[in-house]
Amino acid sequence: MFSVTCTVLSQGNRSPAMSLPSTADVVVVGSGIIGAAAAAAAAGRGGRVVLLDKEDGPAREASGRAQGSLRVQGRHDAEVPLAREALELWARAAEEGDFELVTGGNLYLRTSDEELPVLRRLVEQAHRAGLHSVELLDAERTRELVPSATGPLLGAMWSPMDAHCQPRKGTEHYVRRAGRAGAHLAYGVKVTRLLQTRGRITGVDSTAGPVHADAVVVAAGVWAPYLAKTVGLKVPIMPVVMSELETEPMKPLFSQTIRAFGFGARQRPCGRVVVSAGLNAKVSHGVSLSDLHGLRYWLPRAISFRENLRLTIDTRRILEQLRRRSSLSMALVPHRSPEPQIDRPLVDGSLVRLATVIPELRDAKAARYWAGLVDMTPDGLPIIDGAAGPQGLTVIAGLSGHGFTLGPVLGEIAADLSLDGKTSRPIDAFRLYRYSAGQIDRPEMMV
Ligand SMILES: Cc1cc2nc3c(=O)[nH]c(=O)nc-3n(C[C@H](O)[C@H](O)[C@H](O)COP(=O)(O)OP(=O)(O)OC[C@H]3O[C@@H](n4cnc5c(N)ncnc54)[C@H](O)[C@@H]3O)c2cc1C
Secondary structure: OOOOOEEEOOOOOOOOHHHOOOEOOEEEEOOOHHHHHHHHHHHHOOOOEEEEEOOOOOOOOHHHHOOOEEOOOOOOHHHHHHHHHHHHHHHHHOOOOOOOOEOOOEEEEEOOHHHHHHHHHHHHHHHHOOOOOOEEEEHHHHHHHOOOOOOOOOEEEEEOOOEEOOHHHHHHHHHHHHHHOOOEEEEOOOEEEEEEEOOEEEEEEEOOOOEEOOEEEEOOHHHHHHHHHOOOOOOOOEEEEEEEEEEOOOOOOOOOEEEEEEEEEEEOOOOOEEEEEEOOOOEEEEEOHHHHOOHHHHHHHHHHOHHHEEEEEOHHHHHHHHHHOOOOOHHHOOOOOOOOOOOHHHHHHHHHHHHHHOHHHOOOOEEEEEEEEEEEOOOOOOEEEOOOOOEOEEEEEOOOOOOOOOHHHHHHHHHHHHHHOOOOOOOHHHOOHHHHOOOOOOOOOOO
16 A cells, blocks of 8 residues: 545635645646656656646546547557557556556447548558558458457458557556655646746646746646646647447457447446447537637638537637636636536447447447547647747647547656656657647548
8 A cells, every 4th residue: 555645625715825835846737647647757757746636636537538448550650659658658557556458459340331441541551650460351350359240340440459448547547656656646726827937937826826846747638728828828729529428237248449430439347338439420619719719720620520520609608708808718717627518319329330230239228428528639639848838848738539548658758858858759740839830730530
């Protein structure tokens, strides 16, 4: 057993500053997988770390709501080396704690002829990135891998190195590791402002008082643009809602992560099947005044993915933004995020489609539904930058729906940037500068 220094403050109270250490080497904002892994890596290297989250525990936002697929392929070439290292780190982490890691591979099931060119492109992309074990399978070989897939299918794209895990447990694992390494963890503490003096970061102010530090890591998910703006930094992120469901426990049916057009799934070791809307899923977004930031990026993307994007007008948020005379005021960041609206018909439909391929799922009952916010960037690539703002500030955000996988390696990168001011890992493609320089491509899929 181990003891962890942890403070949990009641929501919204400005509690005595003495509850938090007044100084640290590194302050990490956000206790999702990125913040947790950053705190664990920096504390593991001897840094005095304070990890702050506005929620009452870790993994309350995207990291606790992810599907839990850990995949190397199906990514931009620049992400592949990071994803490869991340998978190795996840495997090593599983030797010291249980977060339901299953290295079962990833199957993109093909149910129509039109999907074949897409899967061929994914295989070519994987081979170009050096992932030579990724291949196309015919229906017979697909059924050898998943004998329960007795329904109609035409084949699959198979990637044997991929894995899946229970994301909340995975994040908690890194939080515990951070605590064991001496990080101070504090929940119910909202960071209200980044502090800077003469171009150098000097810490953060929070609802529990300031913490002074030469390095700050912003791992704040969809809320990163608000915090970045307190030092004049523009971070283009559009939050979109994605939904999931989990069934009652079923007998063991498959160990792979299944991803297809119209459904995605993984089966937990306890037998429950987690179902998502799969490749290029439909997502929703509440339009507000903050979308005016970076409208030139979003508009073309929204038009080309109009089939996959459900837009509503978020009148309440717009009124609040008008009242605050700001669309990115820190006052708009809730102390505890409201539950995003779940699209039950969408994921119910995905379960039905999955059950046509794996008929034993026809009687599966949904036991739980949830939704989470994805921090989408205009080009679908993460922002990983230690040089965009005041010296000492690292921003890691905009993981665009596939960042859980990368968590452990992004934690190492955050520690490198915070403690050494540089990293040997390849992150040039993820600089924030690419947006203002207009150096971005349109992603192939919505998520
Ligand atoms: C439904 C869904 C399914 C997904 N499936 C997958 C998947 O299968 N595989 C995959 O790789 N990725 C997946 N993702 C994406 C993945 O979940 C995210 O990329 C990843 O979890 C992002 O981690 P994070 O630490 O950056 O953000 P988060 O987990 O959102 O953490 C940010 C934290 O910052 C805190 N915070 C924000 N502002 C402040 C502040 N001012 N003060 C204090 N605290 C603050 C928040 O409370 C939050 O805890 C999915 C996402 C969703 C929503």
